[in-house]
Amino acid sequence: MSASAAITPGDPCVLVIFGASGDLTRRLLLPALYHLACDGLLSDRFAIVGCAMDEWTTDEFRQRMTVQVRQFTTRAPFDEATWSTFVQRLHYTPARFDDADAFVRLRTIVTGLDAEIGAGGNVLFYMATPPSVFGLVSRSLHHAGFDVLGPGWKRVIVEKPFGHDLASAVELNREMLTYWREDQIYRIDHYLGKETVQNLMAFRFSNGMFEPLWNRNFIDHIQFTVSESVGVEGRGGYYETSGVMRDMIQNHMFQMLAYLCMEPPVSFAADAVRNEKAKLLDAVRIMGPLEIARDAVRGQYGPGRGPDGAPLAGYRQEANVSATSGTETFAALKLHIDNWRWEGVPVYLRSGKRLWKRGTEIVVQFKRAPDVLFRASGADQIDNNRLIFHMQPDQGIELRFHAKVPGTLLRLQNVNMRFSYGDAFQASRAIGYEVLVYNCMIGDATLFSRTDLVEGAWRIAQPLLDAWSKSTPADFPNYEAASWGPKHAFDLLERDGRRWVEIINRDVLERVPLFAGADPLFLNELLLILEPDVFEPGEYIVREGEEASVMYFIARGEVAVESHAGTVVGTLSGGDYFGEVGLLHAQPRNASVRAITQTDVFLMKRRAFAKVVGQRPEFAESIERIANERYSIAPTTAPK
Ligand code: NDP
Ligand code: BG6
Numbered sequence: 001m002s003a004s005a006a007i008t009p010g011d012p013c014v015l016v017i018f019g020a021s022g023d024l025t026r027r028l029l030l031p032a033l034y035h036l037a038c039d040g041l042l043s044d045r046f047a048i049v050g051c052a053m054d055e056w057t058t059d060e061f062r063q064r065m066t067v068q069v070r071q072f073t074t075r076a077p078f079d080e081a082t083w084s085t086f087v088q089r090l091h092y093t094p095a096r097f098d099d100a101d102a103f104v105r106l107r108t109i110v111t112g113l114d115a116e117i118g119a120g121g122n123v124l125f126y127m128a129t130p131p132s133v134f135g136l137v138s139r140s141l142h143h144a145g146f147d148v149l150g151p152g153w154k155r156v157i158v159e160k161p162f163g164h165d166l167a168s169a170v171e172l173n174r175e176m177l178t179y180w181r182e183d184q185i186y187r188i189d190h191y192l193g194k195e196t197v198q199n200l201m202a203f204r205f206s207n208g209m210f211e212p213l214w215n216r217n218f219i220d221h222i223q224f225t226v227s228e229s230v231g232v233e234g235r236g237g238y239y240e241t242s243g244v245m246r247d248m249i250q251n252h253m254f255q256m257l258a259y260l261c262m263e264p265p266v267s268f269a270a271d272a273v274r275n276e277k278a279k280l281l282d283a284v285r286i287m288g289p290l291e292i293a294r295d296a297v298r299g300q301y302g303p304g305r306g307p308d309g310a311p312l313a314g315y316r317q318e319a320n321v322s323a324t325s326g327t328e329t330f331a332a333l334k335l336h337i338d339n340w341r342w343e344g345v346p347v348y349l350r351s352g353k354r355l356w357k358r359g360t361e362i363v364v365q366f367k368r369a370p371d372v373l374f375r376a377s378g379a380d381q382i383d384n385n386r387l388i389f390h391m392q393p394d395q396g397i398e399l400r401f402h403a404k405v406p407g408t409l410l411r412l413q414n415v416n417m418r419f420s421y422g423d424a425f426q427a428s429r430a431i432g433y434e435v436l437v438y439n440c441m442i443g444d445a446t447l448f449s450r451t452d453l454v455e456g457a458w459r460i461a462q463p464l465l466d467a468w469s470k471s472t473p474a475d476f477p478n479y480e481a482a483s484w485g486p487k488h489a490f491d492l493l494e495r496d497g498r499r500w501v502e503i504i505n506r507d508v509l510e511r512v513p514l515f516a517g518a519d520p521l522f523l524n525e526l527l528l529i530l531e532p533d534v535f536e537p538g539e540y541i542v543r544e545g546e547e548a549s550v551m552y553f554i555a556r557g558e559v560a561v562e563s564h565a566g567t568v569v570g571t572l573s574g575g576d577y578f579g580e581v582g583l584l585h586a587q588p589r590n591a592s593v594r595a596i597t598q599t600d601v602f603l604m605k606r607r608a609f610a611k612v613v614g615q616r617p618e619f620a621e622s623i624e625r626i627a628n629e630r631y632s633i634a635p636t637t638a639p640k
Contacts, residue, residue: 010036010441011153012045012119014110018137019128020050020061020092024159026068028190029128032433034069037086038079041438045120047113050092051106061092075429097129097136103144111149121152124440127159134158134172138179147179157186157440160251162449164241165465166458173451186440187449191252193432195421196391198447200259200362201273203389203397210387211264213366215341220384222260223363223501224253226351230358231301231313231481232329236320243327245468248351250461254281255449256391257347260362261337270445274453281456283339292467297488299330300473301354304481312354312481326472329353330479332489333464334496346496350489354481356556356600357508360391363501374412381607383414386501394503395421400528411611414528483556484600487534502532504602512553513575514622522616529612530602535559535595544592548582549606557599562592571596581627583609 015033017025036042050061066087070078093109095102110123125141127134138156141147147154158176163169176185191197204211213219226248232239239247258277265272287295302314315321315329330352337347364387371382388398398418405411439447479486484502493499506523509515509530515523530553535541541552544564558573569591572578582589583606604612613620 007039007041008442009041009043010046010438011122011443012043012117013122013124013152013441014113014117014119015046015048015124015126016106016110017048017050017126017128018097018133019052021052021054021056022128024128025050026065027072028431028433029126029437030065031069031072031074032431032437034073034083034086035075035430035434036438038075038082039434041434042086043441045117047089047091047117047119049106049109049113050090051095053094053096055094056092058090058092062087062090065090074431097133097140100140100143103140103146107144107146107149110146114150114152119152121150123149123152123154125154125156126437127157129159131159131161131163131172135175138176142179153184153443154180155184155186155440155443156180157188157437157448159188160190161242161246162187162251162454163458164246166455166462169454169458173454177451182451183445185448185451186436186445187454188436189251189255189449190432190436191255192447193430193434193436194391195430196360196389196395197256197259198435200256200389204260205264216343216345218366219345220365220367221346221348221496221498222365223361224256224347224349225363225500226253226360227355227485228351228353228358229355229482231354232315232318232321234319236318239329240321240325240327243468244329244331244351244353245461245464249331249333249349250457253349253351254457254460256362257281257284257335257349258453260364261342261347263341268446270448271450273446274450278450278452278456280337280339281453281460283337283342284460285336285338286460287333287335287463289463289467292464295334295492296464296467297330297332297486297492298328298468298473299332299352299479299486299489300325300327300477301329301352301479301481301483302477304354304483306482307356314477314481315354316477324472326468326476328468330355330485330489331464332485332492334492335460348493348498348500350485350500352479352485356482356484357505358393359503361501361503362389362391363387364389365498365501374410382412388501388503390503405611405615413525413611416524416528480598483598484532484534487536487539487598490532490534499531504530504532508555511575512577514553514577514619518619522619525612526604529608530604533601533603535599535601537595537597539595541593541595541599541601542579542589542591544590545588548579548587548589551577551579551583551604551609552593553577553602553604555600555602557601558596559593559599560596562594564591566592580609580623584613584624584627 019025091109093106095106114121127137163172258280262276262280265276300315303317304312306312316323316325332350335347335349366385368382368384374382386400390396390398396419398416400414400416402412403415405413436447490500504527509523509526515526541559554572554574554576556574558571560568561570561572563569578593
């Protein structure tokens with residue numbers, strides 16, 4: 001990643017796309033190249049040769065791309081003038097990757113184009129193909145004499161997944177290094193094309209304010225969440241051989257982890273940055289069987305209902321998925337980084353498909369300030385400050401800290417400061433592949449993975465893959481589609497006295513009738529104090545007679561309210577709440593509440609409840625009124 005401000009087009013070159021008839025080419029790669037053309041970032045001396053098994057002509061390829069680029073570009077209006085020039089650069093030749101004659105023909109085309117446009121012998125090979133043919137394509141190129149083709153650079157971009165496990169990654173690296181030098185190989189991880197991921201480094205090393213705090217002395221722990229609302233989207237066959245550990249964690253999440261936690265590089269030169277990333281991955285403690293049993297959670301989604309009530313298939317019901325599949329569609333881990341900076345600072349990661357929302361966030365939770373002063377003044381307890389990186393779909397950075405609530409008493413409240421990309425910059429209309437292809441064209445490998453980085457990441461994942469391949473958990477599927485994920489993932493943090501920081505949007509709260517129409521300030525306050533939790537079917541959420549310390553809002557699921565005799569006196573579901581009576585009247589729970597289905601709830605703890613009730617008379621009045629109505633109707637039953 002160049003730190004220079006000058007924008008210059010990429011080097012002249014011929015780009016050969018293997019797999020030009022595939023999904024990646026039409027959806028991401030060609031649109032990204034068109035965007036580079038729109039931005040003037042392609043050299044005038046540039047041409048593309050598409051290559052796949054389909055017996056297309058160049059005209060057919062151009063026609064197809066002309067239709068598809070309109071479908072997949074993220075920019076409007078469409079720039080007809082740029083496209084009409086760009087499309088003339090597209091060429092196509094059919095080739096099976098094991099067909100030596102086809103590669104000789106390809107060589108003739110490439111050398112002809114090179115001479116015609118004056119690319120100086122620079123050739124960029126893009127393997128938009130399954131990894132199983134990377135070696136085959138490399139060998140065929142080698143036999144056709146491409147690697148000794150005239151002057152100029154020869155580079156190769158390879159797509160993920162780079163290996164299926166540590167052994168296959170080592171073998172693939174060995175195979176690639178038979179035909180290419182390390183500095184010619186550009187391994188793509190599309191997360192590194194995201195602005196918010198690249199900004200991690202910019203944020204850390206250009207702001208003097210945070211870097212001094214970036215260590216075990218000030219940071220309590222770090223959380224990474226990549227939550228997807230989609231299921232496997234027709235890719236069941238692929239996903240059965242992958243699972244979330246290979247698909248998301250080993251690559252995308254470990255890359256983000258490396259950026260967030262690595263030491264400052266001596267420069268932004270590719271190897272300086274990659275050396276630090278490799279060192280960080282090397283410092284991640286490899287989990288043994290005991291740690292895996294204790295600190296790793298896996299999940300698989302079962303059937304459920306989307307926010308609109310529509311039924312959603314469970315993973316085992318998806319096309320090309322085994323009815324007894326043991327593939328994990330969710331995982332949560334607690335990792336340790338064994339180095340001077342991070343000793344004793346746990347890093348929690350979780351990712352899953354078919355969760356309640358799409359959102360990638362990193363939470364850096366700072367240690368609490370001593371609360372000695374506030375304890376003495378009778379004010380509130382001190383909470384942790386948090387720095388939150390909103391990676392997608394919201395893009396921004398948020399700092400959560402305390403402020404004094406206006407008034408005569410000294411009271412504290414969590415407040416936030418937020419930078420949003422949308423407010424500060426023209427929204428990026430990039431796909432993410434633009435920056436990657438452009439950087440390869442200028443020979444900057446910072447955003448690409450190196451052999452040792454790939455292998456380092458597999459080394460961390462391998463013991464988990466080994467352990468998990470041995471058995472299918474008896475409780476699979478263990479979370480409902482569109483839910484907050486398996487309960488065990490919440491237990492993982494609760495055991496350490498911590499909680500996942502769930503980024504809640506206002507629309508979620510507005511679905512709770514009690515908050516519908518509430519003023520934005522109040523909603524914002526609630527977003528900062530509500531805490532998520534999950535209960536499994538049959539689990540008691542509150543028990544009669546116990547001390548009341550929490551109020552609950554049901555986000556989704558169904559619970560039964562049980563009387564003293566254990567009879568069900570009512571049921572509550574998404575949008576309902578319970579538990580407020582004990583808090584309002586400072587009395588023990590007068591009924592038990594048990595989850596019927598998996599139930600995702602927001603908790604409001606006594607301290608926050610008291611503050612909200614104290615400061616929001618209208619809120620206090622409405623729950624008091626509802627509570628009293630409930631009491632007069634059924635004094636021996638639970639709230640509602
Ligand atoms: P597709 O199956 O859609 O495309 C594969 C392409 O490779 C096709 O053009 C196919 O040609 C060609 N191909 C495969 N084997 C041969 C062969 N032996 N000889 C000649 N051509 C061959 O896959 P995708 O485009 O989806 O994925 C390609 C790579 O990109 C994969 O590594 C994937 O993991 C990665 N990727 C894909 C993303 C996506 O959104 N699609 C996102 C991120 C990464 P033909 O059609 O003629 O068979
Ligand atoms: C891909 C995975 O690498 O990343 C997909 O194969 C996943 O399963 C996707 O959905 C997520 O990417 P993004 O950019 O939508 O977060």
